[in-house]
Structures are given as structure tokens and as C-alpha cells.
Amino acid sequence: MNIAYVYPWDIVGDPAAPARLAALGVDAVALAASYHSTRAATPFHPAHRVLDVPYSAFYLPVRQAAWGRLVPPNPTWTTPDSFLHARDALRAAGLPVHAWTVLTHSSHLGAAHPDLVVRNAFGDPYPYALCPSHEDVGEYCERLVREIVSVGAPDGIILEACGPMGFGHQSVHEKTGGADWTSVQAALLSLCFCPACVPGYADPDRLRALVRSGVDGLPASPGEGPAPGLPASAKASGAARPAGSVEETLGDSADGVRDRRTGLAASLRARLVAAVRELAPGLPIRTHANPDPWAAGPFATLHAGDPSLDGLVAMCWGTPEEATSNLERLSANLAEGQRLGAYALFLPPKPAAAEDLAASFAAFTKAGADELHLYHVGLASPARMSALSEALRLARS
Numbered sequence: 026m027n028i029a030y031v032y033p034w035d036i037v038g039d040p041a042a043p044a045r046l047a048a049l050g051v052d053a054v055a056l057a058a059s060y061h062s063t064r065a066a067t068p069f070h071p072a073h074r075v076l077d078v079p080y081s082a083f084y085l086p087v088r089q090a091a092w093g094r095l096v097p098p099n100p101t102w103t104t105p106d107s108f109l110h111a112r113d114a115l116r117a118a119g120l121p122v123h124a125w126t127v128l129t130h131s132s133h134l135g136a137a138h139p140d141l142v143v144r145n146a147f148g149d150p151y152p153y154a155l156c157p158s159h160e161d162v163g164e165y166c167e168r169l170v171r172e173i174v175s176v177g178a179p180d181g182i183i184l185e186a187c188g189p190m191g192f193g194h195q196s197v198h199e200k201t202g203g204a205d206w207t208s209v210q211a212a213l214l215s216l217c218f219c220p221a222c223v224p225g226y227a228d229p230d231r232l233r234a235l236v237r238s239g240v241d242g243l244p245a246s247p248g249e250g251p252a253p254g255l256p257a258s259a260k261a262s263g264a265a266r267p268a269g270s271v272e273e274t275l276g277d278s279a280d281g282v283r284d285r286r287t288g289l290a291a292s293l294r295a296r297l298v299a300a301v302r303e304l305a306p307g308l309p310i311r312t313h314a315n316p317d318p319w320a321a322g323p324f325a326t327l328h329a330g331d332p333s334l335d336g337l338v339a340m341c342w343g344t345p346e347e348a349t350s351n352l353e354r355l356s357a358n359l360a361e362g363q364r365l366g367a368y369a370l371f372l373p374p375k376p377a378a379a380e381d382l383a384a385s386f387a388a389f390t391k392a393g394a395d396e397l398h399l400y401h402v403g404l405a406s407p408a409r410m411s412a413l414s415e416a417l418r419l420a421r422s
């Protein structure tokens with residue numbers, strides 16, 4: 026199965042869009058029902074070429090009675106019911122519609138409710154990252170899914186950011202690259218120390234000191250108590266060094282922290298799956314997933330499998346080796362009958378070359394994928410759309 030990802034504004038106002046997508050050779054569409062802020066090109070749209078989306082929004086009518094403390098806003102750049110209009114137009118072209126649902130990633134709600142966001146070991150808040158340790162956040166995610174299923178009536182649902190987000194974020198004018206933090210240090214900066222998470226740690230003060238030392242590349246002093254800054258022994262130890270691994274940095278605290286983090290994502294998934302099954306028992310549920318237990322991003326950690334889901338989607342935007350590794354590791358945890366999707370990028374820096382795309386699609390299939398999740402059809406130039414269409418034809422032959 027080939028699933029094309031689109032925004033509602035790619036379809037609404039462009040009568041030719043559904044037929045254009047169907048002609049690509051895709052089998053279904055992942056249509057954003059809730060999505061974070063962005064700045065999007067719209068190369069084919071008859072009314073505009075660039076669309077500024079300044080805040081996270083919900084693309085179905087917001088029924089105030091359906092929400093609790095957290096209420097998502099409707100957009101001003103398209104109609105409040107744009108998901109419904111786009112859904113109907115795509116179905117008329119023969120394309121089933123899966124609701125692409127972004128959960129804990131919302132700068133709008135995080136800015137309005139700073140007590141509910143992820144905070145790192147230094148106390149810095151991540152306003153774009155709602156922490157699911159808070160019941161208000163878990164309730165919001167459940168209400169979001171319930172509204173999408175009951176009002177949006179999609180043909181499937183795809184969950185993104187179904188767990189705690191972390192340090193990595195492509196925000197406006199991102200200026201963090203010069204710190205030269207490694208992937209391990211980024212993972213350490215992703216561990217949450219918000220008021221709801223701290224009670225779940227066996228020794229939060231010691232853990233905070235270990236994380237701070239690892240981020241700053243200094244040896245930790247595991248016996249240190251409260252640490253408003255780096256432990257004195259770490260400060261005096263000399264030259265900075267990169268942390269070798271999260272487990273090495275956290276020592277005997279690693280297992281407990283890892284289990285809490287993966288358990289938090291698992292409990293949120295279970296809550297949302299139960300809500301969907303109650304409303305629409307046969308509705309296919311997929312989730313963007315990462316086999317790394319320290320994963321902190323839109324592809325939430327799922328390192329031990331989850332048979333309640335109909336499909337898992339692996340990130341395949343990086344190098345061929347990274348894509349293959351993600352697919353193979355998720356494939357090892359698939360339940361019987363569960364599908365595996367490859368989240369395939371055909372935008373820059375990928376070349377607009379059909380042969381190259383087809384070769385990468387073949388590699389994904391060899392690594393275990395039986396679905397291609399194609400990002401992003403609404404953002405692509407005519408040349409890229411043509412290359413994608415030819416690549417899909419080559420992959421079928």
C-alpha cells in the first residue's frame with residue numbers, strides 16, 4: 026500500500042488535487058486532522074504559492090463541550106472544517122482517507138499551559154512538547170482522537186508524537202547546531218524533569234546531576250545530592266568529553282528511566298487505542314514509531330512491539346543504513362498480521378530522480394516494509410511529482 030501525506034489546504038480550493046493524487050498511483054491519503062505550525066509551499070494550488078501556518082491547529086470544527094482544559098484552536102488560513110471538505114473530495118476520487126493526528130506536539134497549547142510541557146534537567150521548558158505524564162495532556166490526546174474518529178469519520182488513523190517529545194525540534198530560526206551536542210547528549214536533554222515526571226524517578230536529584238554532567242561532557246559524581254548546577258567534582262575534573270551512551274551516563278539509573286519513558290508512551294498508546302476501538306472497532310490504527318528506547322520526537326519510542334496496533338511506521342529519511350536499521354528493528358517486533366510502513370521522503374535533499382527513488386523503495390521493501398508513506402505530496406514540485414509517479418510505477422513492475 027502507498028499512502029500519500031497531505032494537508033487539508035492542499036486539497037481545499039484546488040479541484041484538480043484529488044485526481045492529481047490518484048494519478049500518482051497511491052492507494053490512500055494521510056490527511057492532517059491536527060498539525061503543528063509550519064510554513065508550506067503549495068506549488069500547484071490555484072490561489073497561493075506559500076502558506077504561513079503560525080500555530081498548531083485542529084482541522085475539524087471545535088465543539089467546546091467536547092474538550093477539557095486543553096482546547097485546540099481552529100485555523101484562520103483555511104476553513105475550520107477543511108478536513109471534512111478535503112476528505113470528501115479525496116473519497117470522490119477513490120482515495121481512502123487516514124487521519125494524520127499529531128498529539129503532544131503543540132507550541133500553541135504549550136505556550137498557553139507552560140506547566141504541562143517537557144522540562145530538561147536544567148529546568149528549560151520545551152513549549153512545543155506537551156508532557157503526557159500530566160493527566161490533562163493524556164485527556165487532551167484522548168479527546169482529540171475521539172473527536173477525529175466521531176466527527177471526522179476517517180478510514181483509518183495515524184498517530185504521530187504519541188509519547189513525550191524531546192530536545193530535537195525544527196522550530197523557527199533554530200539556533201542549536203553550534204553547540205555540537207551528540208545524539209546521546211540530545212537524548213539526555215530530552216529526559217523530562219517536569220513536576221509530573223520527577224516523582225517517578227527513584228532519585229531525581231542524583232539523576233539530574235548525571236544528566237547535566239553528561240550534557241556538558243564532564244564526568245559525573247554519582248553520589249552527589251541536590252545539584253542546582255554541575256557537581257563540584259565534575260567541574261574540577263578538566264576537559265569536556267562526549268557522553269558514550271545514555272546507559273553509560275546514567276549508570277544504574279538507566280533501566281528505571283528507560284522503563285518509565287517507554288512505559289509512558291505505551292500507556293498513552295493504550296489509552297488512545299481503547300478510545301478508537303470503543304468508537305470504531307474495525308478502524309485501522311497506525312503509529313509513527315521508533316525502536317530506540319530513548320527516542321524523543323514525533324516517532325515515539327516503541328521498542329518492544331504493540332499487537333494492539335494495525336501498523337507501525339518507521340522513519341526512513343536519513344541514510345540508507347539508518348532507514349534499513351529502523352525498519353529491521355521494528356520488523357523484529359511485529360505481531361502477526363501487523364503492517365510495517367516506511368516513511369519515505371521525496372523532497373530535498375532527496376533527488377528528483379525516479380530511478381533513485383525506486384531503488385530506495387526497493388531497499389525499504391527488502392528490509393521488511395509493506396507500505397510506503399510518502400512525504401509530502403502537497404509540498405512537491407511538478408518535477409518531483411513526476412519522479413514519484415515514475416518511481417512508484419517502477420516499484421510495481
